[in-house]
Every structure is written in C-alpha cells, then in structure tokens.
Amino acid sequence: MKAERIARLLVIVLAIGLPALVVLARSAPGPIEIHGVMANEGGWTPGELTAKVGEPINLRLTSDDVVHGFAIGQSPWPSVEVMPGKWTTTTLVFDRPGKYTFYCTRWCGPNHWRMRGTIEVTGSDTVTVTETTPLFISLKRDLDAPHPSDVVPSEKPSAARGDALGVKSDLAADAYRTQSPAQVWRTLRERATTQALSDQQVWDLVAAAWRSNTTPARLAEGRQLYAANCAACHGETGRGDGVMATSLQKAAPSDMPGMLGHDTVKPIDFTNSQNLLGASSAILEGKIIRGGMGTGMPYWGPILTAPQIWALIDYLWMFQFDP
Numbered sequence: 001m002k003a004e005r006i007a008r009l010l011v012i013v014l015a016i017g018l019p020a021l022v023v024l025a026r027s028a029p030g031p032i033e034i035h036g037v038m039a040n041e042g043g044w045t046p047g048e049l050t051a052k053v054g055e056p057i058n059l060r061l062t063s064d065d066v067v068h069g070f071a072i073g074q075s076p077w078p079s080v081e082v083m084p085g086k087w088t089t090t091t092l093v094f095d096r097p098g099k100y101t102f103y104c105t106r107w108c109g110p111n112h113w114r115m116r117g118t119i120e121v122t123g124s125d126t127v128t129v130t131e132t133t134p135l136f137i138s139l140k141r142d143l144d145a146p147h148p149s150d151v152v153p154s155e156k157p158s159a160a161r162g163d164a165l166g167v168k169s170d171l172a173a174d175a176y177r178t179q180s181p182a183q184v185w186r187t188l189r190e191r192a193t194t195q196a197l198s199d200q201q202v203w204d205l206v207a208a209a210w211r212s213n214t215t216p217a218r219l220a221e222g223r224q225l226y227a228a229n230c231a232a233c234h235g236e237t238g239r240g241d242g243v244m245a246t247s248l249q250k251a252a253p254s255d256m257p258g259m260l261g262h263d264t265v266k267p268i269d270f271t272n273s274q275n276l277l278g279a280s281s282a283i284l285e286g287k288i289i290r291g292g293m294g295t296g297m298p299y300w301g302p303i304l305t306a307p308q309i310w311a312l313i314d315y316l317w318m319f320q321f322d323p
C-alpha cells in the first residue's frame with residue numbers, strides 16, 4: 001500500500017542539493033490548510049508551522065483575497081501560485097533543521113513583504129554538502145541581511161595596476177567565493193607587505209585577485225548572459241536603469257524604508273561600490289538563484305546552470321573592477 005502511495009507522488013528534485021524537497025501530492029493524507037490574505041489583513045493563517053526532518057508535511061493553500069505566491073526562503077525552490085477560491089496542494093520534506101521563512105512572492109499590496117510565516121523544523125541534519133551545493137546554503141548565509149561596505153575605493157580599482165605592484169597576495173583559495181571585496185581589502189591592508197601602499201593601491205590588489213579568479217572566456221559568457229537576461233532591469237551599464245526598471249519602481253510603496261535592506265525595489269545598481277563591495281560571490285549566487293522576495297528580482301535557479309551563474313557573477317564584479 002505504501003509503495004502504491006509513493007508511486008502516486010510526483011517528486012521534483014532540483015539538481016542542486018535542496019534543503020527543502022517539494023512534492024506535489026494530490027492524495028497525501030492530513031493536509032494543513034493555510035489561508036493567505038494581504039498582510040494588513042493578517043497575512044498567512046496559520047503563520048507558524050512545525051515539521052520534522054525527513055517527515056513530509058502536506059499543505060493546502062488558498063487565498064481569501066487576491067493572487068498570492070508561496071515560497072520558502074533559504075531554499076532555491078520556486079514559488080507556487082495561491083489563487084482565490086482554489087486550492088493548491090504541496091508537500092514539503094525538509095532535510096535540514098532550522099527556522100524557515102515562508103513568504104508571498106506576488107506584489108499584493110504595500111505590506112506585501114510582511115506577508116511571512118515560519119516553519120520550525122526539528123531533527124538532525126541530513127544534508128551532505130557536495131560540490132554542487134550552492135554556497136549560500138552550505139555556508140548558511142542570510143540573503144536578506146543588508147551588506148553595505150564601510151570601506152570604498154576612491155576610484156574604480158584596476159587589476160592591471162594591481163598586478164603591476166608586484167605584491168604576492170597569498171589569499172585563501174576560497175576568498176573570492178566566500179568573502180566580500182571589503183573583507184579581502186581589510187586582510188590585505190593589514191599585511192606587512194602592503195604597509196608602503198596607499199588604500200587605493202590595496203584596492204587595485206583586490207581587483208587583481210578578483211580578475212585572477214576568472215577568465216576572458218567566462219567574462220564573455222557572463223556578458224552575453226547579462227545582456228540577454230539582466231540588462232532589461234539592471235541596465236546595460238549595471239546602473240539599475242534598464243527599460244523595465246521604471247515599472248518596478250512604480251510598484252514600490254513609498255512607506256517601506258529599509259525593506260530587505262534596500263530602500264525601494266529599484267533594481268540594484270551594480271556600480272554602487274558601497275553596496276556591491278560588501279557582498280560576497282556567495283551572496284550574489286544566492287540572490288541570483290533565489291531571486292528577491294517579491295521585489296521583482298526573478299529567481300534564476302531553475303533556469304541557469306551553475307557554470308552560467310558563476311560566469312554572471314564574474315561579470316557582475318567587472319562593474320566594480322577594471323580588468
């Protein structure tokens with residue numbers, strides 16, 4: 001009987017190691033009913049759920065007003081639609097304990113971003129971190145924490161100038177992926193070998209380190225992917241002024257200062273060093289895979305391959321560093 005039931009489940013596993021496994025389960029027993037309404041009217045009811053690692057929980061979702069979306073943070077899993085008057089069924093199996101946030105992915109009103117709930121998952125960690133696990137998951141990075149840098153260069157750092165300084169930067173092998181340029185700048189600034197250099201020259205060393213982690217072929221691939229998928233919002237020049245940017249801004253309510261660490265849902269300006277130099281590649285990777293929580297930044301996890309995403313990340317850094 002059990003085998004028969006399992007056979008009826010359509011199991012979709014995302015190729016890149018999931019903390020949450022979502023199964024479409026029509027016939028699974030004992031679903032939890034969740035109603036969504038705009039946040040000023042109450043948000044999700046119930047808003048707090050519990051689950052155990054490895055034990056499926058079945059959800060039936062409906063909306064009591066407009067169309068909402070339902071997604072779970074810290075997972076690259078795409079959202080499901082929650083329609084008024086209809087039921088959407090979904091089953092979750094967590095493979096890692098922790099407090100997960102679920103949230104609405106549709107711009108349903110000014111308090112849209114407050115439309116959140118939590119799932120407390122207990123049990124022991126069953127995730128085996130593999131080479132293909134996205135870094136933001138294996139490093140447990142919080143994608144929604146603001147990441148401003150308190151140090152910025154006075155002009156665009158140049159990898160060529162950095163190389164010309166002839167200083168050996170024996171950085172940790174994973175510095176490029178896991179640390180922000182600001183962190184690396186601090187590490188290098190404290191070195192005895194850089195004492196004679198200016199702050200700007202140390203930035204040039206950072207640019208050289210970043211460039212040495214990519215190749216012209218990867219940058220060319222990143223440029224192409226960016227033009228095709230990202231420039232419409234983030235702009236050809238990375239300034240966040242693409243043709244779609246104005247329509248996104250209109251949707252942004254004016255009374256949401258500091259939302260998700262950004263003032264509005266204007267697409268991120270990749271040339272803004274205060275913002276970008278405080279981010280690590282791991283954070284950028286996570287944002288590209290997961291997208292913004294209803295901010296208009298699409299999720300690319302199910303669309304782009306991991307090498308494509310890393311080509312894009314390499315390319316994004318070139319808005320800060322002159323190769």
Ligand code: HEC
Binds near residue numbers: 234244262292296
């Ligand atoms: C429909 C418009 C749109 C498109 C297309 C789009 N973005 Fe975004 N993006 C946004 C918005 C809006 C934000 C700001 C909200 C947020 O951070 O969640 C953002 C934020 C980001 C961030 C977060 C930066 C930070 O400092 O936290 C990254 C990285 C990013 N986008 C990369 C990309 C890449 C790469 C592509 C193309 C594959 C892309 N975006 C396509 C709208 C878009």
Ligand SMILES: [Cu+2]
Binds near residue numbers: 068104109115
């Ligand atoms: Cu909503």
